Amino acid sequence: MPNMSKRIMFYSLVLLLVLSVNAYSSCPTKCSCYLDIKGRRVVLCKDGGLTGPLDLNGFGYDTEIIKITAPDDNTNLLTMSPAFQRYTKLEEIHVTKSNIPQLGMHFFFGLTKLDVLNLSQNNITQPLDHNFRGLDKLKELYLDDNRIQSLPSGTFRYLHELKVLSIQRNRIRELANRIFLEIGKLKVLKLSGNNLRELNPEVFRDVQELRHLECRGCALEKINKEIFSLLPYLSYLDLGDNEIKLIHTDNLKDLINLKVLKLDGNQLTVLHDNIFLNQAALKKINLARNHITKISANAFVELYNLTDIDLSFNKLEKVHEGAFGAVSSSLEMLNLSGNQMKLHTLKELASMENLKELKLSKCEIMDTKIEIYPPNLRVLDLSNNYISLLNTEYFPYSLKELDVSNNRIRGIDENDMKKLDDLKYLNLQKNPWSCDICFIVPLLERANRSATFSELICVSPYTVKGKTLGTIVKSELTWCSAASYSTGDPDFFLVAGDGRMRIIAASMSVCLFLLTILAVIGAVCYSRRHAARYYTHEDKLAMEGENIFENNHSPLFCDRELSFKFPLDANEKRISIATIEEVKKEHSITNGT
Ligand SMILES: *[C@@H]1O[C@H](CO)[C@@H](O)[C@H](O)[C@H]1NC(C)=O
Ligand SMILES: *[C@@H]1O[C@H](CO)[C@@H](O)[C@H](O)[C@H]1NC(C)=O
Ligand SMILES: *[C@@H]1O[C@H](CO)[C@@H](O)[C@H](O)[C@H]1NC(C)=O
Numbered sequence: 001m002p003n004m005s006k007r008i009m010f011y012s013l014v015l016l017l018v019l020s021v022n023a024y025s026s027c028p029t030k031c032s033c034y035l036d037i038k039g040r041r042v043v044l045c046k047d048g049g050l051t052g053p054l055d056l057n058g059f060g061y062d063t064e065i066i067k068i069t070a071p072d073d074n075t076n077l078l079t080m081s082p083a084f085q086r087y088t089k090l091e092e093i094h095v096t097k098s099n100i101p102q103l104g105m106h107f108f109f110g111l112t113k114l115d116v117l118n119l120s121q122n123n124i125t126q127p128l129d130h131n132f133r134g135l136d137k138l139k140e141l142y143l144d145d146n147r148i149q150s151l152p153s154g155t156f157r158y159l160h161e162l163k164v165l166s167i168q169r170n171r172i173r174e175l176a177n178r179i180f181l182e183i184g185k186l187k188v189l190k191l192s193g194n195n196l197r198e199l200n201p202e203v204f205r206d207v208q209e210l211r212h213l214e215c216r217g218c219a220l221e222k223i224n225k226e227i228f229s230l231l232p233y234l235s236y237l238d239l240g241d242n243e244i245k246l247i248h249t250d251n252l253k254d255l256i257n258l259k260v261l262k263l264d265g266n267q268l269t270v271l272h273d274n275i276f277l278n279q280a281a282l283k284k285i286n287l288a289r290n291h292i293t294k295i296s297a298n299a300f301v302e303l304y305n306l307t308d309i310d311l312s313f314n315k316l317e318k319v320h321e322g323a324f325g326a327v328s329s330s331l332e333m334l335n336l337s338g339n340q341m342k343l344h345t346l347k348e349l350a351s352m353e354n355l356k357e358l359k360l361s362k363c364e365i366m367d368t369k370i371e372i373y374p375p376n377l378r379v380l381d382l383s384n385n386y387i388s389l390l391n392t393e394y395f396p397y398s399l400k401e402l403d404v405s406n407n408r409i410r411g412i413d414e415n416d417m418k419k420l421d422d423l424k425y426l427n428l429q430k431n432p433w434s435c436d437i438c439f440i441v442p443l444l445e446r447a448n449r450s451a452t453f454s455e456l457i458c459v460s461p462y463t464v465k466g467k468t469l470g471t472i473v474k475s476e477l478t479w480c481s482a483a484s485y486s487t488g489d490p491d492f493f494l495v496a497g498d499g500r501m502r503i504i505a506a507s508m509s510v511c512l513f514l515l516t517i518l519a520v521i522g523a524v525c526y527s528r529r530h531a532a533r534y535y536t537h538e539d540k541l542a543m544e545g546e547n548i549f550e551n552n553h554s555p556l557f558c559d560r561e562l563s564f565k566f567p568l569d570a571n572e573k574r575i576s577i578a579t580i581e582e583v584k585k586e587h588s589i590t591n592g593t
């Protein structure tokens with residue numbers, strides 16, 4: 001009996017212990033509790049559907065991070081309550097997607113360890129200074145995606161240690177004087193997505209240690225240089241997607257520590273001389289999506305440390321001589337995509353020793369055989385152009401990544417393929433691959449190497465149209481695309497040659513003309529085993545072929561530029577088919593290169 005009671009006592013003790021441990025590390029229902037990588041206790045409630053005053057029932061007092069959020073289709077409808085006050089160990093509070101309309105007075109009082117307060121994606125209209133009382137140690141405050149319309153002077157004045165303030169995508173139309181009063185340690189300020197129209201220089205007097213300023217999509221019309229004289233340490237400035245039309249010579253002169261400048265999506269038309277004077281530290285400039293037509297020869301002077309320029313999607317037709325002269329030894333990335341560049345004006349690029357990445361997508365390029373490639377280039381983007389023959393002759397040996405997707409390439413010959421074999425990345429997709437003996441063999445032979453080749457889709461001839469290279473065997477290749485289309489008109493000739501198979505290409509007009517002559521000479525030729533051979537202007541052909549292709553679906557030209565045909569008596573003659581190389585030679589001759 002005494003044994004029994006001992007046992008009972010023992011079990012109840014164990015039970016008590018288990019219970020208390022449970023209470024200590026209890027986790028509220030519908031939430032998950034875990035330790036983050038720094039070993040802090042996190043309570044995460046993300047299922048949504050919470051309503052009423054914020055209730056922390058069931059949250060352990062030792063919780064260090066609280067995250068209350070919701071899925072988009074089940075947002076919370078919470079109001080703030082003074083529930084946090086006993087949670088003195090809290091380091092981060094995130095209450096997001098909860099439709100909180102306002103913050104109460106002193107709700108965060110006593111949270112002396114709180115570093116991060118994230119109230120993004122709520123319905124807050126106006127935070128007031130007393131909301132933040134007691135948060136002496138707060139370092140980061142996020143109020144993004146609320147409905148804040150105005151911020152009175154001194155709103156953040158109790159947040160002496162604040163380093164990061166983000167109030168993006170609210171409805172602030174004006175920065176009131178002294179709005180940043182007493183947050184002089186602020187390093188990062190994000191104001192993007194507020195319709196501010198201009199930045200009030202006065203407010204920056206209170207935050208002169210700023211390193212990082214963002215006001216993207218703020219409807220700014222000009223760069224306000226008075227601001228920058230107050231921000232000598234600024235190293236990151238993002239004024240993208242505004243309405244800035246001009247950078248004046250002295251606009252940026254005070255930003256001597258600037259490393260990154262983003263002015264993409266503005267309305268700049270010209271880059272004048274000397275606009276970046278004093279920017280010796282600048283490493284990256286983004287000027288994409290402006291209307292830039294001209295870069296003055298001295299625009300980039302004194303940018304000794306510039307490595308990246310993004311000039312994509314502007315209206316540049318050429319690069320004025322010497323425009324990149326000042327940065328030719330430092331530049332590592334140049335993005336000129338989406339400009340209708342005249343390629344010969346890019347010859348200067350060939351002298352950029354350090355350029356590693358060149359982007360020329362959507363530039364209406366037809367030819368790759370041109371000496372513009374920098375000697376140490378590693379990444380080349382030629383996608384979305386009109387390239388029909390991929391000539392690798394001038395590609396530098398350093399090249400590691402090439403994108404020629406969405407061009408007009410029908411095949412690549414073995415020599416060019418060999419040069420591409422060592423690339424780490426090659427994108428050949430969305431080209432009109434012509435899966436026949438004439439064009440596809442070098443690619444087909446590589447089809448078992450990787451998806452780069454095996455997943456290319458044949459566009460012609462129609463016997464294999466839509467198939468991927470990985471599903472085709474060499475023996476099923478037709479001679480040349482047109483053979484499977486044309487019905488017997490000898491629009492092309494095959495002639496005796498050096499024993500190799502050769503293709504003779506001819507243009508529609510020439511062909512038709514020849515047909516007539518053929519009929520006459522045919523009989524004579526047949527007996528003498530003679531044949532003729534025609535060359536044509538490939539460039540012109542490409543265009544003509546395309547028009548005809550689109551308009552008529554002429555069986556003769558179902559393959560745009562080239563069409564091939566065996567003579568009826570092919571087996572009696574030694575036939576020959578031109579390889580891509582020959583077509584290419586032809587191509588370069590007609591291009592005058
Ligand atoms: C703040 O909350 C939003 C919404 O949940 C989230 O996307 C964002 O990453 C959070 N910010 C920080 C710094 O944790
Ligand atoms: C957000 O607040 C506005 C008024 O400030 C109110 O009209 C609206 O219904 C609120 N939205 C939600 C989802 O609570
Ligand atoms: C520019 O780079 C050089 C070394 O490449 C460095 O010595 C110099 O301090 C840099 N200039 C600035 C202003 O950062």
Ligand SMILES: *[C@@H]1O[C@H](CO)[C@@H](O)[C@H](O)[C@H]1NC(C)=O
Pocket residue numbers: 288310312333334335357359
């Ligand atoms: C231009 O190229 C750079 C480097 O790849 C890339 O980071 C950037 O996003 C490109 N610009 C645009 C507008 O796509």
Ligand SMILES: *[C@@H]1O[C@H](CO)[C@@H](O)[C@H](O)[C@H]1NC(C)=O
Pocket residue numbers: 448449
């Ligand atoms: C691909 O096939 C060829 C023969 O067709 C073979 O020699 C080669 O080893 C294969 N490569 C791979 C990666 O399977």
